[in-house]
Amino acid sequence: MAAAWDAFYHFFSWLILIYFVALNLSYILFTILSLIGIFRYQKLTTYVSFHDVFRLPLVKPISIIAPAFNEEATIVESVRALLALEYPCYEVIIVNDGSTDLTLEKLIRVFHLQKARRVFRRVLETKPIRGIYLSPDYPHLVVVDKVNGKKADALNAGLNISRYPLFCAVDSDSLLEKDALLKIVRPFLEEPDRLVAAGGIIRLSNGCTVASGQVGQVRLPRNILARFQIVEYLRAFLGGRLGLSMLRSVLIISGAFGIFRKDIVLQCGGYRHGTVGEDLDLVVRMRRHLHNMHMPFSIRFIPDPICWTEAPESLKLLARQRNRWHRGLIDALSHNIHMLFNPRYGVTGLVAMPFYFIFEMLGPFIEVGGYLVFLFCLIFGGLNYPFALLFFLVAVILGTLLSLLAVLLEEYSAYRYPRLGDILLIVLFSLLENVVYRQFLTVVRVKAFFDYWRGKEEWGRMTRKGFAEAR
Amino acid sequence: MSPSLVILVYSLGFLLLVSLCLFGFIVLRRVVTDSEQRLFQRLYRAIEKDILEAVTAPDLERLREVASKYRLYSSVLTRVLLDYGQVISGDAKDRLKLVFDLTLRERCRKQLSSPWTSRRLKAARLFFVFFDPGESEILLKIFQDKPIVRLTALTSLFRVSDPAILEFICRAFEEDSGPTLRSYFSIMVGLGEKIEPYVRESLKKNLPLEKIGLLIELIGTVPLRTLGSELQSWSTHPEKEIRIKVARALGKLSLPDSIAILLKLAKDEAWEVQAQAVKSLGLLKDPRALDLLFRSLFSPHWYVRYNAARVLASMGREGIEKLKSVAAQEMDRYARDMSIMTLHELAILEEGE
Numbered sequence: 001m002a003a004a005w006d007a008f009y010h011f012f013s014w015l016i017l018i019y020f021v022a023l024n025l026s027y028i029l030f031t032i033l034s035l036i037g038i039f040r041y042q043k044l045t046t047y048v049s050f051h052d053v054f055r056l057p058l059v060k061p062i063s064i065i066a067p068a069f070n071e072e073a074t075i076v077e078s079v080r081a082l083l084a085l086e087y088p089c090y091e092v093i094i095v096n097d098g099s100t101d102l103t104l105e106k107l108i109r110v111f112h113l114q115k116a117r118r119v120f121r122r123v124l125e126t127k128p129i130r131g132i133y134l135s136p137d138y139p140h141l142v143v144v145d146k147v148n149g150k151k152a153d154a155l156n157a158g159l160n161i162s163r164y165p166l167f168c169a170v171d172s173d174s175l176l177e178k179d180a181l182l183k184i185v186r187p188f189l190e191e192p193d194r195l196v197a198a199g200g201i202i203r204l205s206n207g208c209t210v211a212s213g214q215v216g217q218v219r220l221p222r223n224i225l226a227r228f229q230i231v232e233y234l235r236a237f238l239g240g241r242l243g244l245s246m247l248r249s250v251l252i253i254s255g256a257f258g259i260f261r262k263d264i265v266l267q268c269g270g271y272r273h274g275t276v277g278e279d280l281d282l283v284v285r286m287r288r289h290l291h292n293m294h295m296p297f298s299i300r301f302i303p304d305p306i307c308w309t310e311a312p313e314s315l316k317l318l319a320r321q322r323n324r325w326h327r328g329l330i331d332a333l334s335h336n337i338h339m340l341f342n343p344r345y346g347v348t349g350l351v352a353m354p355f356y357f358i359f360e361m362l363g364p365f366i367e368v369g370g371y372l373v374f375l376f377c378l379i380f381g382g383l384n385y386p387f388a389l390l391f392f393l394v395a396v397i398l399g400t401l402l403s404l405l406a407v408l409l410e411e412y413s414a415y416r417y418p419r420l421g422d423i424l425l426i427v428l429f430s431l432l433e434n435v436v437y438r439q440f441l442t443v444v445r446v447k448a449f450f451d452y453w454r455g456k457e458e459w460g461r462m463t464r465k466g467f468a469e470a471r
Numbered sequence: 472m473s474p475s476l477v478i479l480v481y482s483l484g485f486l487l488l489v490s491l492c493l494f495g496f497i498v499l500r501r502v503v504t505d506s507e508q509r510l511f512q513r514l515y516r517a518i519e520k521d522i523l524e525a526v527t528a529p530d531l532e533r534l535r536e537v538a539s540k541y542r543l544y545s546s547v548l549t550r551v552l553l554d555y556g557q558v559i560s561g562d563a564k565d566r567l568k569l570v571f572d573l574t575l576r577e578r579c580r581k582q583l584s585s586p587w588t589s590r591r592l593k594a595a596r597l598f599f600v601f602f603d604p605g606e607s608e609i610l611l612k613i614f615q616d617k618p619i620v621r622l623t624a625l626t627s628l629f630r631v632s633d634p635a636i637l638e639f640i641c642r643a644f645e646e647d648s649g650p651t652l653r654s655y656f657s658i659m660v661g662l663g664e665k666i667e668p669y670v671r672e673s674l675k676k677n678l679p680l681e682k683i684g685l686l687i688e689l690i691g692t693v694p695l696r697t698l699g700s701e702l703q704s705w706s707t708h709p710e711k712e713i714r715i716k717v718a719r720a721l722g723k724l725s726l727p728d729s730i731a732i733l734l735k736l737a738k739d740e741a742w743e744v745q746a747q748a749v750k751s752l753g754l755l756k757d758p759r760a761l762d763l764l765f766r767s768l769f770s771p772h773w774y775v776r777y778n779a780a781r782v783l784a785s786m787g788r789e790g791i792e793k794l795k796s797v798a799a800q801e802m803d804r805y806a807r808d809m810s811i812m813t814l815h816e817l818a819i820l821e822e823g824e
Contacts, residue, residue: 043589047596114819119812121773134819190618389475393482404493411497427490
């Protein structure tokens with residue numbers, strides 16, 4: 001028995017070590033690629049005037065689709081921000097997905113909406129639409145009121161009603177910077193035939209001041225959880241997605257801000273119902289479809305167009321959000337599992353899918369397994385102390401270094417935290433992040449796995465403070 | 472102290488040191504960046520002042536002095552030349568070009584072959600702003616470069632109105648192929664009516680359909696009204712895409728005598744051509760199209776009905792009466808719903824106005 005345990009212990013120690021080295025090497029590679037990407041982007045965009053892009057007849061009109069469910073706290077500011085975007089031709093479609101609060105009433109009151117009898121092509125099946133509203137003051141604003149069918153259904157309803165060849169999916173609790181559309185559409189001008197989707201960076205608005213639908217002064221929030229998330233977002237977007245984009249392996253375009261070619265999305269059947277990770281699912285299906293059709297394509301992450309969103313400030317809400325994200329990841333990957341390690345799907349099957357499958361989906365299990373074995377050995381003896389200590393230290397050091405590098409990436413890219421005090425705090429939270437916060441999220445993600453297995457499909461209620469009270 | 476504790480203390484010390492170094496680096500970088508920016512601004516103002524004086528001076532000597540004085544400050548000089556090269560024209564532009572010739576042209580020529588995209592990008596922009604017909608071959612290379620370089624070239628050309636650019640672009644358009652073709656369209660639109668004789672000539676040549684389509688689209692977008700009659704022969708082309716483009720171009724041209732062609736295209740066998748022709752008829756606002764638009768409301772194709780309803784709504788009282796009559800009938804509910812929707816939207820938007 002002791003020999004069997006010893007063999008298991010050694011096997012598991014090595015498994016964890018190999019996993020850990022591979023994970024961190026991948027992240028370090030992504031961070032290096034991101035640094036190169038940011039330098040390149042900065043250099044290149046110095047000589048491209050985004051406002052000149054306005055003048056090109058090649059610029060395609062865009063439909064912005066923003067699903068809203070119980071967003072009464074932020075909806076008006078968000079719609080104002082969307083209506084004030086700098087772009088030559090676009091429409092804003094807000095889909096009220098059966099909200100039970102005053103979301104629709106607020107929209108009707110503030111934008112003087114009137115019910116219109118609009119006819120549209122039902123290309124994608126959705127829950128019934130109760131009404132379509134137009135504003136006499138804002139001709140390019142359309143509000144769709146429908147029976148609740150979750151986010152994917154709301155986006156599909158928006159797609160049915162949209163008129164333009166490109167569509168931009170945004171969360172209605174998010175704020176886009178004024179030039180965000182101009183910046184995100186530029187790659188579509190460069191590669192009109194190849195580019196099918198692009199995503200921008202998501203930043204957290206907690207602590208920032210918001211006026212007229214635009215983020216003004218950028219400051220760190222007082223809430224500790226929100227500070228941890230700021231570090232995490234910087235690492236995930238600037239370190240992770242940009243790196244993956246450089247490897248042509250972007251698998252997630254955040255539901256909060258992404259732009260897509262409508263014809264390709266419609267060919268894929270729109271957003272899939274019954275999933276809580278519709279953004280990831282769509283990109284994976286698009287990749288699958290385009291590979292199957294042998295169509296050359298590209299999907300890119302752009303580090304500059306910024307979308308601000310509010311992060312949860314309580315453990316309960318954070319756990320709920322991350323649980324949903326992880327269930328979405330498991331769902332999307334398991335629905336397309338045949339793409340994994342499949343050379344037919346090129347870089348998607350050989351790089352992107354394996355990375356998300358091994359490190360993102362299974363990662364929490366391996367990590368929690370490590371903690372459990374550690375605790376077991378600590379209690380019942382047999383712990384190799386020098387190895388455990390060294391492993392722990394290397395883990396913390398590498399994790400912290402990656403977070404610190406993300407701070408550097410932020411400094412080189414958007415430069416959104418001008419106060420040195422804020423930078424010092426971000427550095428401090430990068431140090432602390434690996435101690436309790438990371439373990440908490442790992443446990444949440446393991447729980448998400450079991451929730452998915454049990455068939456949980458809930459989104460989980462998110463309460464918003466609203467931008468006006470963000471501080 | 473046990474070795475484990477020593478390792479722990481050293482590791483934490485290392486992390487703290489790295490963090491402090493990072494913070495220190497950020498502070499230092501900000502100080503350096505700020506001072507560089509201040510220096511850049513100061514130098515920019517000085518170069519700007521001297522160059523503006525020199526381009527308005529009676530002789531060229533002052534211009535040569537300025538060029539020799541600032542030839543080593545290439546990044547600031549590039550910015551000044553780009554900023555002013557895009558907004559001034561005539562004699563002053565020629566003088567500015569002389570500064571470019573004396574300072575940066577040779578360097579830019581080398582940079583066009585640089586492996587670094589950013590350098591090629593910068594050089595491309597300067598070359599387009601200070602275009603020299605003798606360098607057409609170099610510029611042609613730019614259109615084979617990466618998309619971002621082509622985009623930059625495009626945005627530069629929008630601001631340049633050098634007649635010598637015309638011939639170069641038309642020749643390049645005829646010789647080039649592949650994904651860059653669409654770029655020429657934007658450039659040609661930027662050149663405006665000057666492009667008319669070249670388009671007329673090119674339409675007579677045996678060019679691939681994709682290029683012919685772009686030229687037809689160009690006629691409508693510029694717009695080149697004198698070429699309206701040329702479109703008639705293309706309206707019967709067997710390729711559907713060409714007929715769609717003809718319908719779109721005729722709408723944009725809004726020539727009164729093109730109504731007959733559009734009415735014919737509105738009865739085309741392809742519904743895409745019908746939809747576009749109906750839309751274009753709306754731009755002509757000719758009452759002779761009312762009956763056809765009315766009939767198009769009963770088309771089995773959604774886009775044809777949609778466009779017909781919108782066009783009728785834009786044609787004043789008579790069009791609205793037609794819509795009302797369709798809205799009141801029960802024979803075709805698709806036509807009725809489309810009419811009701813359009814009338815409803817019209818009422819809401821009119822209220823806003």
